[in-house]
Amino acid sequence: MSRVRRRAHRDPAASARARDGVEREAAGMMKWWGWGDSAKRAELGEEAVAMLRSELGEAEPAERAALEQVIVPEPRPLPRAIADAVGPGAVLTGREHRVRRAAGRSYPDLVRLRSGKLDLAPDAIVLPASPAEVARVLEICSREGVAVVPFGGGTSVVGGVEPLRGGFDGVLSLDLRRLRGVDVDRRSLTASLGAGLRGPEAEDALAAEGLTLGHFPQSFEYATIGGFAATRSAGQASSGYGRFDALVTAIALTAPLGELRTLRTPHSAAGPALRELVLGSEGAFGVITDVRVRVRPVPERRLYAAWMAPDFTAGADIVRSLAQEDVLPDIVRLSDEAETRVSLAMSGAAGAKRALLAGYLRLRRRARGCLVVCGWEGERKAVERRHALAGRVLRAGGAAALGHAPGDAWERSRYQGPYVRDELLDLGYMAETLETAHSWSGLGDLYDAVRAAIGASLAAEGTPGIVMCHLSHAYRDGASLYFTFLSRRRPGAELEQWRAVKAAACAAIVEAGGTITHHHGVGRDHAPYMRGEVGQLGLETLRAVKERLDPAGVMNPGKLLP
């Protein structure tokens, strides 16, 4: 869509300060009102802005409150025992600290932050240094009735870190950044990673051993290992490396009632898989402190390439064939017509270059079509072999090769989405995403239903929009659909507008039998749809687990379960 001006850099002094529980606005730190480092903008080109104005209408640029103006509720004092448990330097109560843990990074979160009026904020931030300190804090909070919101990178887009009190007097944000252990088992190709490590920190530690985790969600720069596990994250290369839950071989959860730790074996038939009960638990059962994951050698070769499929249905058939014929690339992303059109229009490619591409596509009778981005990573020969095998399936499905440039362009901008969103919000546009999944048989109807629901709902709000989708995370039996929609905001009624569209989309998903979330998680936003997802008895089962592990109910109130 545009160019990121500066690559994120790491400031060792800043992370030392963070480890000491003392933080200041530092390079690489997430800006309090949006996504990412404030020094790193994704400016929209003039052409892109013109297209938005033409398609969505002129929007009213949004004001943004200054940090000094932000109104937060008065903090309530927390039990002294907490500071005794972690040390006084590991309890933060300053205004900026509280603002920084007051919200995740969903569209409504950003609307609230920018407005400068926060109804919710944690009373304090507690930074435990070890699983033992986590255990002590949870014990105190259970006894004293203080809600605990586990906080990793704070990147939730579903309200997963919202500091809800859940009927308790106090609420603390349990910032896990000091859980940073790394223990590599080279022979088994596994690594135990502390929950507080961010994506780049984990990758740096593994790269020092010639290894990679291969988990690259769009939130990679800020999201943490614990967060990946707690939300069943999926990354852009998960078709190859496996979703995060499939990478986990053992996990440790510190619950108010004690520690649950699964064995370090590749598999077991010893009853139901408790590992799979901890994965996706979103802080509602306890705190994930440590995750042992399967790792791989750093790939010898990375290869990205793009194709143009005739249309979305044909493109989906191609991706299905790739998956079912065991030649799925490590990265596959099929954009529908709308996403293809908008991506090309906003790609920032110079006019001549784009004209060349357009000419080529007309020649191949692909003046319209759907972009397919593929990527392979691994041992050189294996990458070439798999690239060739997949190429055959793509050509057989009627896709035209676009070469490596569009694939490489995608790779360079893979973490850029949320930076672009900040720019769109500045201009006065709403930009939101949501995702689902279904079997291949159910995918077509799901796509039609969700797209129609979002479109109709935006129109009903008086803000007709652009609804785009891509299919990614393909499996032998189905795939995920990731929707993005843009429209003018309704000034002063942004949250109502968002709620209406979100509700329409969710209802369409449930009605079509899709899952309410493929990888964003449940948080607060999807909790009302969990009954549709798992049924009444499924809910009862999850409640039974929560009640056993967290009898006082202090863990992340209002998330996961309705």
Added chain:
Amino acid sequence: MSRVRRRAHRDPAASARARDGVEREAAGMMKWWGWGDSAKRAELGEEAVAMLRSELGEAEPAERAALEQVIVPEPRPLPRAIADAVGPGAVLTGREHRVRRAAGRSYPDLVRLRSGKLDLAPDAIVLPASPAEVARVLEICSREGVAVVPFGGGTSVVGGVEPLRGGFDGVLSLDLRRLRGVDVDRRSLTASLGAGLRGPEAEDALAAEGLTLGHFPQSFEYATIGGFAATRSAGQASSGYGRFDALVTAIALTAPLGELRTLRTPHSAAGPALRELVLGSEGAFGVITDVRVRVRPVPERRLYAAWMAPDFTAGADIVRSLAQEDVLPDIVRLSDEAETRVSLAMSGAAGAKRALLAGYLRLRRRARGCLVVCGWEGERKAVERRHALAGRVLRAGGAAALGHAPGDAWERSRYQGPYVRDELLDLGYMAETLETAHSWSGLGDLYDAVRAAIGASLAAEGTPGIVMCHLSHAYRDGASLYFTFLSRRRPGAELEQWRAVKAAACAAIVEAGGTITHHHGVGRDHAPYMRGEVGQLGLETLRAVKERLDPAGVMNPGKLLP
């Protein structure tokens, strides 16, 4: 080890009778005192018997009671409402029916059955025709206090179908053979399969559509879809097709409190995976009625081949490389020195042929070594490509190719183990197996510890034995170990003898950090080790789930949880 005399055949009339809830000893039916069809023996050759006598000592051949002599406890009457719920033809109380559901097929089960004295037997067998009938039966049993033991193929080797009353007045065996639905989704390559379908029945139904499930455990001929799911079964080709739990995309459980049904989507981030809580639940939470599995086209080509690795450590390194370099065959089985030696000695190959093989191996400096059997299944070219890639890794690891004959021989005898066990028992020998798994780093110590524990325990019983092992079910991060041990039985003290060895092996597994079971399940035999496996809080969590789904506690008492 020997030759199966006749392939099992299917008798449509017999299965029609079975469906009607009326059964007689029919062709293909499991013999009441052992494994498989009584017309299908796996006779041991003279050479094999001589080897056993020379290595284990002369054994006292075991008597076998006649069916008419078997003593079973008097049945207690069950509530009439049960017969009303399923129809009177679907409740069986005859002696033979009760004997046939009185035990699974573990070594101690066979000892008890052959002795003709059964302390336990179900009061009646109930054969529900639908999930709705299952629900009604569970409701009545919960209300009236009748224990329910779900019964599929009755092949458990860990006491999973033992008709324990668990403090209730009555106990019924819920035979699920009438749950036989098949619903194929060709586009998504999934199939919904009724819990009562046996392995060959499910494969026949899928083969009619050109598809296969690819799940071939040694119990394949008798075990059921519901049983595979309830015990997290693994098959001989699970390295390629995936363990049964990995094949399941959706599952339905009828619990006393209602139905739990997971969505038919390839994946979801909507909280903890309830599917993974039902898988492995072994009838303790409810009855698995229906399983939707991922299926594949019937393979175009099957290729089996064997190699001889220098020793077990080198062989394990080869298998690890195959797994970690993504060229794992669909079937991999590495026998240790003892299993290799005994397999070759008992292979029944004519003297000249064996001498030829021995000569070849000496030439390749493999007079001793470890047999590696590999198999590939799938599209012709892919099989050839993958065979070539794996061959390189095998040769690089120092393995000598033995060609296809030993691989094909393994394939022909893949379900023969339990038939051989009956012959060994007739001769007066104990034959037992158990399995575990660990990370690659932990595997060597686990192997040494378990082998030593079994060997020492057999010696302490005064019956020194042969302890063999193979490594199979390889993963990127570890593998399973499958132990087989043979010794003279202690006449009249077979169960004490078995208990001593089993306890020694289990203690060694727990001590070495392995899992107590890789694919046999927990049942009654492994329940005491679940605390070591999942910890106190893990147990509490499973109990919380059980209490919520089965408040009266009637479901399969004494299994899974200690």
